[in-house]
Structure formats: C-alpha cells, structure tokens
Amino acid sequence: MMHVADLLEGTLGLRAPALSVRPLRRVVIDSRAVQPGDVFVALRGERTDGHAFVGDALRRGAAAAIVRRDAPLPADAPACARVRADHLPLDAAMTQPLLIEVEDPLTALQSLAAFWRIKAAAPCLRVIGVTGSVGKTTTKELIAQVLARRFRVLKSEGNYNNEIGVPLTLLNLRPQHEKLVVEMGMYAQGEIAAYCRWAKPHVGVVTMVAPVHLERLGSIEAIAQAKSELPAALPPAEEGGVAILNDDDARVRAMANITRARVVTYGFTPRADVWADAVESRGLQGVRFTLHAQGRALHVHLPLLGQHSVQTALRAATVALVEGMTPEEIVEALAVPAAEQLRLITVRGPHGSLVIDDTYNASTESVLAALNLLAEINEGPRVAVLGDMLELGDVEQRAHEEVGCRAGIVAQFVIGVGSRARWICQAARACGASAERVFHVQSNAEALAVLQRIVTQRCTILVKGSRGMKMEEIVMGLRAMAESQDAQQGAIA
Numbered sequence: 001m002m003h004v005a006d007l008l009e010g011t012l013g014l015r016a017p018a019l020s021v022r023p024l025r026r027v028v029i030d031s032r033a034v035q036p037g038d039v040f041v042a043l044r045g046e047r048t049d050g051h052a053f054v055g056d057a058l059r060r061g062a063a064a065a066i067v068r069r070d071a072p073l074p075a076d077a078p079a080c081a082r083v084r085a086d087h088l089p090l091d092a093a094m095t096q097p098l099l100i101e102v103e104d105p106l107t108a109l110q111s112l113a114a115f116w117r118i119k120a121a122a123p124c125l126r127v128i129g130v131t132g133s134v135g136k137t138t139t140k141e142l143i144a145q146v147l148a149r150r151f152r153v154l155k156s157e158g159n160y161n162n163e164i165g166v167p168l169t170l171l172n173l174r175p176q177h178e179k180l181v182v183e184m185g186m187y188a189q190g191e192i193a194a195y196c197r198w199a200k201p202h203v204g205v206v207t208m209v210a211p212v213h214l215e216r217l218g219s220i221e222a223i224a225q226a227k228s229e230l231p232a233a234l235p236p237a238e239e240g241g242v243a244i245l246n247d248d249d250a251r252v253r254a255m256a257n258i259t260r261a262r263v264v265t266y267g268f269t270p271r272a273d274v275w276a277d278a279v280e281s282r283g284l285q286g287v288r289f290t291l292h293a294q295g296r297a298l299h300v301h302l303p304l305l306g307q308h309s310v311q312t313a314l315r316a317a318t319v320a321l322v323e324g325m326t327p328e329e330i331v332e333a334l335a336v337p338a339a340e341q342l343r344l345i346t347v348r349g350p351h352g353s354l355v356i357d358d359t360y361n362a363s364t365e366s367v368l369a370a371l372n373l374l375a376e377i378n379e380g381p382r383v384a385v386l387g388d389m390l391e392l393g394d395v396e397q398r399a400h401e402e403v404g405c406r407a408g409i410v411a412q413f414v415i416g417v418g419s420r421a422r423w424i425c426q427a428a429r430a431c432g433a434s435a436e437r438v439f440h441v442q443s444n445a446e447a448l449a450v451l452q453r454i455v456t457q458r459c460t461i462l463v464k465g466s467r468g469m470k471m472e473e474i475v476m477g478l479r480a481m482a483e484s485q486d487a488q489q490g491a492i493a
Contacts, residue, residue, distance in 0.1 A: 002027075002116065002171075004098065007039060007064060010115035011100050011108040012085045019093060024063055027109070027171045029164065036061030041109050042071065043164065050105070064098040066105045073099065106163065113167030114198040120173045126240075127199055128319055131184040131192055131230045132207025132252075133223065134365045135312060136161065138304075139207055140183040142316040146333040150325055151178040159360075161185035166195045179323065186226050187216050196233035203322060204230040204261070205244045205315050209251040210365045211395050218393070224251040231259035244318050246311075247272040264322060266314040274318045276300075281307050281376045284346070284354075291317060291331065298327050303337045305346075305356075306373035349478040350455050350485055354379045358464040359471040362389045364399040368406055370464050375410045380458040384411035385447055385474055387465020388418030396420060401427040408433035411462075413454055415439045417447050418469055444470065448477040455481075 004019040025037035031053035034040055040057035042050035042065060054065050055074035067073075069084065080099045081092035102108040130140045137159065144155035154177045156169045161183040169182055184195045209224045217223050232255075235241035241261030246252040248267040256263040265272040268279075270292070278290040286303040289310050302313050313334055320330045349355040354377070358370045367386065374382050384407040392399050400420050404427030407414045414433055416424040425440040439450045451474075455461070461478065465471040 001174075002120075004064065004093065006116065006119060007098075007100065007112065008083065008088070010112035010119075011066060011102060012083070014083075014085065014088055016088060016090065016093070018090065022063070022094070027112070027168065029109075029168070031057040031060065034060040034062050037063050039063060040065045041105050042067045043105055043109075054099075058097050062097060064100055066100045066102060066108050068105060069101040069103060110163065110167050110194075110198060113170040116173060117170045117198060117200060120175060122175045122177065124178055125173075125180060126178070126203065126323060127180045127182060127201040128203040128205065129182050129184050129196065129199060129201035129230050130205045130207070130315075131186065131227050132205075132246075133210035133227070134363055134369075135207040135315075136183050136185065137360070138309075138312050139205060139315045140181050142304075142312050142334075143205070143319050144179075144181045145336065146316045146320045146325070146330055147179045147181070147323065149320075149329050149333040151323070152176050153179045153181065155181040156183040159183075159185075162187075163191065163194070166198060170198060184230060189217070189222070189226050190229070192226060192229035193233060196230060201230070201234060202240050203242045203244065203319060204234050204259075205319060206230060206246060206252045206255060207311070207315065208246050208249045208365070210363055211392060211399065216391065220251070224254075227252075228255045228258055231255045231261060234259055234261035236260035237262035242322050244315065244322065247275075248311075264318055266311075266318045268310075274314055274321065276310050276314055279307050279310055283377050284379075289313075291327070293317065293321055293327055296327055298331050300331050301335050303335065306369060306376065308369035308372065347475060347479055348482050349459070349461055350452075350481040351458050353455060353459040353461055353478070353482075355475060355478050356460065356462045357472070357475045358462065359475060360467065362387065362464050362466045362469075364389065364392070364402060367403045367464055370462055371403070371406045371410050374460060374462045377460050379460045381412040381460070382410060383413040383415070383451070383455065383459050383461040385415045385417065385451070385461060385463045385471070386421060386424050387416075387469035387471045388420040390420075390466040390468050397423050400424050404428045405431035408438070413437045413439075415441065415447050415450055417441055417444060417465060417471065417474075444473040444477070447474055448481075451478065452481065 002024045004022040005016050008014040027039045029041050034057045040062045051071040055077040081096040082099045084101045144153050147153050182199050231243040243259045243261040243263050247265035266274045274293045276289045280288045291298045291300050317330050345357050347355045400423035404424035408428030408431035414428040425438045428438050463474050
C-alpha cells in the first residue's frame with residue numbers, strides 16, 4: 001500500500017518518514033471516481049482542466065491532490081496543507097488533505113509511477129511490454145489470460161497505453177504481483193522509450209508495423225523506428241531480457257539487430273522459433289491450429305474469431321514459454337473462452353442478425369482482417385459498415401480503396417460512413433459490388449437509416465471504423481432495433 005511518505009518522495013523528492021503512517025488508496029484522474037483516501041491528479045485535457053474539480057475531489061474525501069503551483073485553490077475547498085519541494089508543514093500534513101504543488105501534474109504522475117515501480121515490485125516481478133501498430137490490446141489481454149494460469153498478473157486496463165495510462169497501470173502494482181503486462185501505444189518518437197524508463201520491461205513483444213499514425217510520424221520507417229524503442233530498451237540477454245518479434249514482418253524481424261535481449265520469434269513458417277500451421281477457421285466457434293514449439297506439435301482450439309487471431313495466440317504462447325510455462329499449460333489456457341475485454345464482440349441485431357462489433361479503432365490491416373472474418377461466417381447476407389480510417393497521411397486514399405475492394409468482394413452490402421469512405425464505396429463498385437448495394441453516407445444516423453431499409457432478414461453485419469467516427473453508435477442503434485422488434489412481437493403475442 002502506498003503512504004503519504006511515498007507520494008511526497010515520488011513527486012517532490014521529499015523524505016518524510018513520519019508520514020508513512022498515513023495510507024493512501026488509489027491514484028485517480030477523474031474527480032467523480034474519487035473515494036476517501038484517494039489521490040486526485042489535476043490534469044489539463046483538451047476540453048477540461050482537472051484543476052476546476054480539485055474542490056470536488058477534496059469534498060469526496062481525497063487525501064491529496066497533485067496540482068500546478070500557480071493554480072488557485074477553489075474557494076469552497078476544505079482546509080488543506082500546501083506542500084512544495086521546499087515547504088512541508090509536517091503538523092498539518094499529518095491530519096489535513098494535502099495539496100502537492102508541482103510544476104506539471106502529468107510529469108509528477110509519471111515520476112510517482114516510476115518511483116512506485118521500483119518501490120512496490122517484488123524481486124520476482126517480470127514486466128512484459130507490448131507494442132505494435134495493430135493488435136496491442138488483444139495481445140495484452142491474451143498474454144495476461146495465459147500467464148494467469150500459473151502466476152499473479154497485473155495488466156493495463158482498457159486502453160491505458162499512453163502517457164497517462166501507463167503510469168496509472170504502474171501505480172496499481174503491488175508486491176504480490178509476479179507478472180505485469182503493459183500495453184504501450186505511440187503517437188510520436190520517444191514515447192515508448194519513456195514508457196520503458198518508467199516500467200523497466202524485461203520482455204518486449206512487437207506485433208507488427210503498419211501505416212497507422214502516418215500523419216504524425218510521416219513514414220512507415222519512422223513508425224518502425226518508434227516501435228523499435230521497446231526492444232532497444234530491454235536489458236541484455238544475460239540479465240533476462242527477451243525480445244519477442246514477429247518473424248512474418250520484415251520491419252519487426254529487423255529489430256533483432258538493435259536489441260541486447262535474447263530474440264525469440266513467432267510466425268507462420270518453420271523459420272520462427274514458435275510457429276503455427278494447419279489453421280482452420282470454424283466461424284463463430286473460433287479457430288483450430290497446430291502450435292509448434294520446443295520441438296513439439298500441439299493442437300490448439302482458440303475461441304477467438306478469425307484466422308488473424310492465431311497471431312495473437314502465438315504472441316501469448318511465446319511469452320508464456322519464455323516465462324517458464326509448459327506447452328500443455330499454454331494450450332489449456334488458450335482454450336479458455338476469451339474474457340469480454342477482447343475487443344471484437346458479437347451482439348444480436350434486427351431480424352436475428354449477427355452484429356460483429358469491432359468499433360474500437362481501425363487501420364488498413366485490422367479492417368482487412370475483420371473483412372476476412374466476415375467472409376468466414378455464413379449467417380445470411382453479409383453487410384460491411386465501414387467508417388473513415390483516420391491519421392493515414394498520404395496513403396489514406398490507397399488504404400481506403402484497398403479496404404473497399406475487399407469489402408466489395410466479401411459483402412453483399414457495403415455502407416461507407418464519412419468523407420474518406422467515398423473511396424471505400426468507389427473501390428467496392430470497381431471490384432464487382434452492385435451499385436445499388438453500395439451506400440455512401442456522412443453520419444452514423446444515415447447509416448442506421450440505410451440498415452433499417454436493407455436488413456429485412458437475418459444478416460451478418462460488420463461495423464468498424466476509427467475511434468473518432470464513434471461507430472459504436474451504429475451498434476447501439478442496431479441493438480435498439482432488435483429490442484424494438486422483440487417488444488412489438490411480444491405485444492402481438
């Protein structure tokens with residue numbers, strides 16, 4: 001458990017052993033989530049500034065708030081002990097809520113996380129970092145699921161993979177944890193290197209390099225360089241460092257040249273250290289494949305959707321092998337139905353339709369994988385509802401056309417949502433889709449109106465687009481249609 005003494009040392013470098021008697025509960029960034037004993041960090045966001053909610057956090061029982069030195073305290077806030085690097089009113093700090101005054105609360109949060117990573121870690125702790133352009137979250141979740149078969153595991157929650165989420169994950173670390181799985185996202189050069197300085201991973205997993213965030217980084221080579229910061233930061237092999245690299249991706253495979261860690265590869269050819277073949281999709285029942293590892297071949301049933309999920313399983317299996325689990329343990333753990341946090345889920349739509357909800361985000365590769373999954377399912381006509389893919393830079397037209405062509409081949413109906421989706425619709429028609437079955441709309445509401453017209457029987461409906469397109473609204477609308485139909489049928493009965 002963290003104490004006030006830890007908070008002061010981690011944020012301000014102050015040593016105050018007398019305050020070790022004051023325990024703290026959690027570190028939170030949303031004042032609405034504050035409970036007695038929590039630490040509230042007042043962060044400035046795009047729309048709001050957390051300093052406007054310091055008073056609310058303190059009234060809810062926050063034991064401390066981390067604030068900017070120049071931020072005024074709300075008039076209605078309770079009495080507090082103001083603490084700076086050069087000022088510690090010890091008597092007041094023993095009893096009153098603390099205002100930890102710093103130059104920048106985000107930097108203080110990160111410093112506290114790096115401090116706590118060292119302070120709270122058990123000697124046996126191993127940290128696994130996960131990065132890549134596509135598949136980070138599903139990989140993180142499946143690694144944690146497999147490792148939990150034997151170990152006490154902490155993982156990044158949800159999409160806590162950025163300069164705020166990684167520190168919050170580290171602050172949840174407790175001495176009982178044996179494995180920590182940290183997802184590491186990236187928008188700019190140097191970010192992953194910073195996460196590694198805080199988290200100090202022993203194992204680094206790189207999924208793939210793809211043209212995601214090209215608008216920010218400019219080239220696929222720059223993306224590869226940014227992702228390579230994880231294997232470059234790992235400790236040397238003799239100190240337990242292991243880089244787990246995708247042998248099927250040449251850019252990822254090349255990262256073996258810049259790491260001091262032991263390199264273990266995974267992929268779909270015998271060249272890889274851990275590899276798979278005999279892949280058989282069973283639609284909604286998952287995937288079967290043969291796992292080759294440590295000179296053995298084992299049959300695996302993976303209850304995830306789509307053949308692309310085998311790559312995710314290979315990453316999880318490779319981490320587990322490196323961490324000492326047996327092949328039998330791994331096969332058993334992979335066969336457990338995936339927890340609900342794995343992103344792609346299915347819900348029921350109108351007329352008993354199957355709605356594939358893959359709305360978290362979208363890149364060229366992930367949309368193509370979702371369309372390949374759609375092709376594997378034979379549950380009535382297939383409908384692809386595809387939104388704009390954002391932040392693709394100069395390749396955005398080509399990427400949308402590639403996706404559109406595949407959609408035109410796979411689906412009986414294609415709905416493109418957003419201004420960039422016009423390229424999806426044009427390519428769908430060019431690749432053979434009937435013009436009257438391709439619809440270009442600008443909003444989710446318009447897409448739902450089209451779906452209401454064309455879904456007159458059981459269908460399989462894929463919904464996918466970039467996060468900024470908020471396409472979960474379409475899934476919610478389809479569910480509402482199904483519930484309305486159920487209510488009408490119940491009234492008639």
